[in-house]
Amino acid sequence: MGQLKNFAFLKENLGFILVWPLLCAALAALLWGQTLSTIKEDKRLLKDSALKDAATLSRAYAQYLTRTTEQIDQISMHVKYDWENSHGHLRLEDLRQRGLFTASQFAVVSILGRDGKPITSTSTNGRWQDKALAEQFNFHRNNNSSALRVAMPETGAAEEKRLVHFTRRLEREEDAFDGIVVLSVEAAYLSTFYDEQSLGKNGLLAVLGEKNKIGTSRIGDQINDPGGQAFISELVLDADNGSLRVEGSNHFSDRQSRYVGWQNLRAYPLIAIVGLSEEELLSTHRNDWSSTRRYTIAGSVFLLLFALVASIMSARLSWRKHQAREVRDTYRLATEGTDDGFYMMNALRDLQGQIIDFQFIDCNARGAEFFGLNREELIDVKLSSLQGEAYFKVLLAIYSKAMETGFYEDEYQLSKESGLNMAWARRRLVRSGSGLAVTIQDISVKKENERELELLANHDGLTGLHNRHWLLNFLPDAISKASAGQHKLALLFIDLDGFKNVNDTQGHAAGDNMLKSVASRLQSVLRPTDNVIRLGGDEFVVILQPVERDSKPARVAERIAEAFQQPFWWAGEKHQIGASIGISMFPRDGEDSETLLKNADIAMYSVKAAGKGDYDFFRPELYARLRARFELEQALMQALEQNQFVLHYQPRVDTLSGEMASMEALVRWIHPERGLVSPAEFIPIAENTGLILRLGDMVMEKACAQIAAWKAMQLPELPVSINVSAKQFHAGKLHQKLSDCLRKYNVRADLLEVEITESSMMGEDNAIMEELAAIRALGIKLLVDDFGTGYSSLSQLQRLDMDILKIDRVFTNELDKSAEGKIFFKAIVSMAHALDMTVVAEGVESNAQLALLRELNCDEIQGYFISRPVPAEQIPALMQKLLLLPDDLSSDATLLTAA
Ligand SMILES: Nc1nc2c(ncn2[C@@H]2O[C@H](COP(=O)(O)O[C@H]3[C@@H](O)[C@H](n4cnc5c(=O)[nH]c(N)nc54)O[C@@H]3COP(=O)(O)O)[C@@H](O)[C@H]2O)c(=O)[nH]1
Numbered sequence: 057m058g059q060l061k062n063f064a065f066l067k068e069n070l071g072f073i074l075v076w077p078l079l080c081a082a083l084a085a086l087l088w089g090q091t092l093s094t095i096k097e098d099k100r101l102l103k104d105s106a107l108k109d110a111a112t113l114s115r116a117y118a119q120y121l122t123r124t125t126e127q128i129d130q131i132s133m134h135v136k137y138d139w140e141n142s143h144g145h146l147r148l149e150d151l152r153q154r155g156l157f158t159a160s161q162f163a164v165v166s167i168l169g170r171d172g173k174p175i176t177s178t179s180t181n182g183r184w185q186d187k188a189l190a191e192q193f194n195f196h197r198n199n200n201s202s203a204l205r206v207a208m209p210e211t212g213a214a215e216e217k218r219l220v221h222f223t224r225r226l227e228r229e230e231d232a233f234d235g236i237v238v239l240s241v242e243a244a245y246l247s248t249f250y251d252e253q254s255l256g257k258n259g260l261l262a263v264l265g266e267k268n269k270i271g272t273s274r275i276g277d278q279i280n281d282p283g284g285q286a287f288i289s290e291l292v293l294d295a296d297n298g299s300l301r302v303e304g305s306n307h308f309s310d311r312q313s314r315y316v317g318w319q320n321l322r323a324y325p326l327i328a329i330v331g332l333s334e335e336e337l338l339s340t341h342r343n344d345w346s347s348t349r350r351y352t353i354a355g356s357v358f359l360l361l362f363a364l365v366a367s368i369m370s371a372r373l374s375w376r377k378h379q380a381r382e383v384r385d386t387y388r389l390a391t392e393g394t395d396d397g398f399y400m401m402n403a404l405r406d407l408q409g410q411i412i413d414f415q416f417i418d419c420n421a422r423g424a425e426f427f428g429l430n431r432e433e434l435i436d437v438k439l440s441s442l443q444g445e446a447y448f449k450v451l452l453a454i455y456s457k458a459m460e461t462g463f464y465e466d467e468y469q470l471s472k473e474s475g476l477n478m479a480w481a482r483r484r485l486v487r488s489g490s491g492l493a494v495t496i497q498d499i500s501v502k503k504e505n506e507r508e509l510e511l512l513a514n515h516d517g518l519t520g521l522h523n524r525h526w527l528l529n530f531l532p533d534a535i536s537k538a539s540a541g542q543h544k545l546a547l548l549f550i551d552l553d554g555f556k557n558v559n560d561t562q563g564h565a566a567g568d569n570m571l572k573s574v575a576s577r578l579q580s581v582l583r584p585t586d587n588v589i590r591l592g593g594d595e596f597v598v599i600l601q602p603v604e605r606d607s608k609p610a611r612v613a614e615r616i617a618e619a620f621q622q623p624f625w626w627a628g629e630k631h632q633i634g635a636s637i638g639i640s641m642f643p644r645d646g647e648d649s650e651t652l653l654k655n656a657d658i659a660m661y662s663v664k665a666a667g668k669g670d671y672d673f674f675r676p677e678l679y680a681r682l683r684a685r686f687e688l689e690q691a692l693m694q695a696l697e698q699n700q701f702v703l704h705y706q707p708r709v710d711t712l713s714g715e716m717a718s719m720e721a722l723v724r725w726i727h728p729e730r731g732l733v734s735p736a737e738f739i740p741i742a743e744n745t746g747l748i749l750r751l752g753d754m755v756m757e758k759a760c761a762q763i764a765a766w767k768a769m770q771l772p773e774l775p776v777s778i779n780v781s782a783k784q785f786h787a788g789k790l791h792q793k794l795s796d797c798l799r800k801y802n803v804r805a806d807l808l809e810v811e812i813t814e815s816s817m818m819g820e821d822n823a824i825m826e827e828l829a830a831i832r833a834l835g836i837k838l839l840v841d842d843f844g845t846g847y848s849s850l851s852q853l854q855r856l857d858m859d860i861l862k863i864d865r866v867f868t869n870e871l872d873k874s875a876e877g878k879i880f881f882k883a884i885v886s887m888a889h890a891l892d893m894t895v896v897a898e899g900v901e902s903n904a905q906l907a908l909l910r911e912l913n914c915d916e917i918q919g920y921f922i923s924r925p926v927p928a929e930q931i932p933a934l935m936q937k938l939l940l941l942p943d944d945l946s947s948d949a950t951l952l953t954a955a
Pocket residue numbers: 706721722723734735736739752755778779780781841842865898899900901918919920921925
């Protein structure tokens with residue numbers, strides 16, 4: 057299988073692998089062709105040049121011979137003249153002594169007489185028997201030409217020097233033959249023209265005479281006189297001058313071929329021959345040719361090696377590409393089924409090697425789909441063509457960084473420019489060879505989920521404001537910024553006043569509406585850069601920064617407080633609510649989130665304690681107050697466990713007669729250190745901490761026990777009313793507790809009355825309605841306490857079927873102070889009577905108030921004018937007194953009653 061794959065790979069890439077050897081073979085062939093043709097051309101030029109040189113040198117040699125022969129000619133003319141004038145008495149020795157034949161080349165100068173015998177001579181060694189000289193003598197004797205003739209030497213004995221004889225006819229009167237003058241010159245003298253520089257070491261010089269008879273011949277230093285000749289066969293010279301290549305093996309004694317040039321002397325019967333050795337000429341160029349050949353061989357070897365290396369590299373490259381492609385294909389196939397986009401990208405570089413773009417070379421179907429294309433459409437596309445210029449620059453920087461470091465990964469939000477149709481992506485870039493393997497994952501859904509989770513985690517679902525979680529993350533950063541910028545930061549802790557009432561009395565839907573309205577109202581009075589946070593319940597926080605002075609958060613707090621003075625409206629109804637605001641400042645009141653929040657909360661609490669609806673800055677002493685409150689809470693819990701509470705009773709009497717109609721049970725805390733503590737101090741804390749439930753149960757228990765005790769003492773059976781807080785109602789099963797308690801102490805239901813504040817029973821909460829009905833069904837009377845301070849209407853009271861209406865002492869107090877107070881009181885009494893309810897005036901402190909109440913037909917009164925709340929032990933005395941009005945008033949009453 058593997059072999060089959062390899063074979064397929066080879067087949068696929070054969071062209072790419074063999075391209076280099078083929079290219080190199082072609083280059084080598086070209087190189088060799090060029091080299092051989094150059095050598096051939098060189099040889100041709102060399103031959104042409106050699107032939108020209110030989111011809112030129114032969115001409116120069118001919119000139120040299122002409123000049124030499126002319127000298128000899130002149131001397132011979134001189135001798136002839138002297139001979140003919142001397143009438144046969146000339147002695148050549150005399151002429152020699154006079155310096156005429158001093159030149160060394162003249163071996164012998166002779167005059168031969170008419171019989172051919174020497175008459176006078178410069179030497180006795182003349183070779184007058186030479187066959188060639190004899191021939192010349194005969195010629196001169198038979199021809200009356202006076203021209204100079206040349207006789208080439210015969211081949212003589214080896215030890216003899218060869219002599220060339222120059223001869224001239226001598227004459228007497230009437231041109232009669234008188235002998236000849238012979239100038240014999242050493243043949244070698246004619247070849248002194250030889251110059252190694254121009255003819256080389258094996259150059260040839262030769263002089264031919266008539267019938268091509270060789271006068272002298274010389275090859276290099278070797279002058280062939282005496283001894284053999286340079287020639288082994290006669291040259292065929294078919295023109296007066298010329299040049300030709302002469303094959304050495306046939307013509308020359310040294311067998312070397314030569315380029316031979318020849319020139320006939322015009323004035324004398326001589327031929328000058330020059331030969332240049334071919335071997336010598338070639339040898340000077342042979343080095344050039346061999347170095348050319350060496351270069352060509354080196355070039356060929358280089359090409360061979362290059363082809364080999366290139367083939368190996370091509371094969372390896374192809375193999376790597378093949379493997380990379382296989383890996384790519386495998387990866388693509390593997391990623392084909394996934395949701396991730398996979399891309400192989402090639403880095404495109406400029407001449408300086410700088411990356412200028414990337415090109416898609418492969419991708420999976422999903423990857424192409426991200427760009428709205430199919431795979432074939434995306435391959436070969438450049439990255440730059442898929443997005444705008446600015447965005448491409450950003451991408452290029454990231455991709456180049458990945459090329460540099462080998463890896464890059466991030467999550468990023470995509471713009472429209474990206475060309476990818478997704479909102480968020482995770483990309484992973486891994487360097488792979490000369491490019492990048494890029495994986496893109498669409499994480500839009502995940503990001504959306506994260507965003508929603510983040511929204512949920514950081515926002516309040518009801519109001520849309522940031523929540524506590526967000527605040528706790530945001531505050532440390534904001535504090536750091538403030539610290540770095542050396543400015544202040546203000547934290548406003550806002551707690552709604554009366555919100556619990558709305559929630560408790562009008563239901564959670566109303567409470568939710570209120571919170572939404574509060575949120576938008578807060579935002580409306582703040583700048584968009586200020587942060588509003590809902591901490592939870594009815595608590596809000598506002599962060600202001602930068603802040604220079606306290607005056608700024610003070611102004612904001614004032615604006616908020618003012619905004620809350622306007623009523624809230626929903627479902628066509630008006631709702632009033634306030635806000636208490638505590639302010640802490642960074643860094644003065646704390647340097648961390650927790651401290652700033654805690655101190656703003658303390659300041660807010662201080663505002664609440666001081667009457668609500670206002671703002672205050674944190675001060676360290678507020679903390680002391682909070683601590684006192686905390687200690688009170690602890691003490692209250694302990695008091696409940698240790699039964700430190702007692703009930704005092706305040707009578708309620710008939711307005712006219714002063715007869716005790718009922719008693720209100722009012723709890724008192726007998727503190728082990730502080731003595732008697734007012735419920736006005738601890739009831740609100742009990743309400744806030746939830747201790748009111750246990751306290752309420754205890755009051756119920758003590759009241760029933762007391763009724764039972766008085767009954768046991770056989771005192772008149774008078775009802776006792778107990779105060780029940782809203783929390784007790786909302787805790788549920790109040791009627792059950794009351795019923796159990798009555799049963800436990802065997803007390804009649806009509807001896808127990810329940811006072812509930814107006815605000816506790818407000819709203820449309822069915823649970824309260826049902827609870828009230830159930831209590832009433834037990835036979836227990838229901839009293840509306842503190843009427844006039846809340847927002848209940850009489851019609852609502854009618855629906856709840858309340859028995860007694862207790863008008864708050866604020867209105868009793870107004871009775872004798874203003875006409876409006878009296879009118880208001882009268883209206884309530886009238887309406888309550890119309891609803892068949894008994895009216896009680898609370899807080900009656902004076903005779904004048906009593907008189908007016910009688911006038912207004914108020915049924916019962918309660919107040920310090922009758923009696924302060926007193927311990928249970930004092931009640932029997934009051935009971936026995938029967939009429940509790942001051943004596944004079946009681947008698948008035950008696951009178952009135954009687955009347
Ligand atoms: N849930 C419960 N609340 C209780 C209970 N016991 C008392 N309370 C509530 O505490 C508040 C303060 O009560 P207290 O200090 O006892 O004051 C009562 C009277 O002393 C006072 N009063 C009565 N007559 C006059 C008067 O002529 N002038 C005047 N200045 N004060 C007067 O009024 C208080 C009774 O008020 P009310 O209940 O509204 O009739 C107070 O709100 C109590 O309700 C308890 O057991 N449970």
